[in-house]
Amino acid sequence: MKEIREADERWLRILFGEPYEAKFQSGGVHVYDGNGDEVLTYTAGVGWHEKESKAETQVHGALKAAYYDAYHAARQEINGMEVQGGFDARA
Structure with a gap:
């Protein structure tokens, strides 16, 4: 053995x-x-x-946070756009 x-x-x-x-x-x-x-x-x-190591979990958490921040900023920009010339950019 x-x-x-x-x-x-x-x-x-x-x-x-x-x-x-x-x-x-x-x-x-x-x-x-x-x-x-x-x-x-x-x-x-x-x-x-x-299984994920602690280091991999930290990297994935940082990537998710960066993605969420970028997504949230883009959504705010889209929602803040004014209707120009009768065209709704949000549609």
Whole structure:
């Protein structure tokens, strides 16, 4: 069993590089990044399941906020336009 576990860890190092940590628990594998965030899980019933790290969550939050701010500013600009020459620009 020890040889199998060591071989599994070698494959995980090849796939994910360093640093990472893998824990084998109750028939599943949990892979953690260098910050200790669980980023990947494998279970027999589900297979591989990817999870966002804290850094990825922060980036996605910043992107969503930037998109919302730009969208909100554009909507305010459209709603603030005056009707010119009988043509409604909002339509």
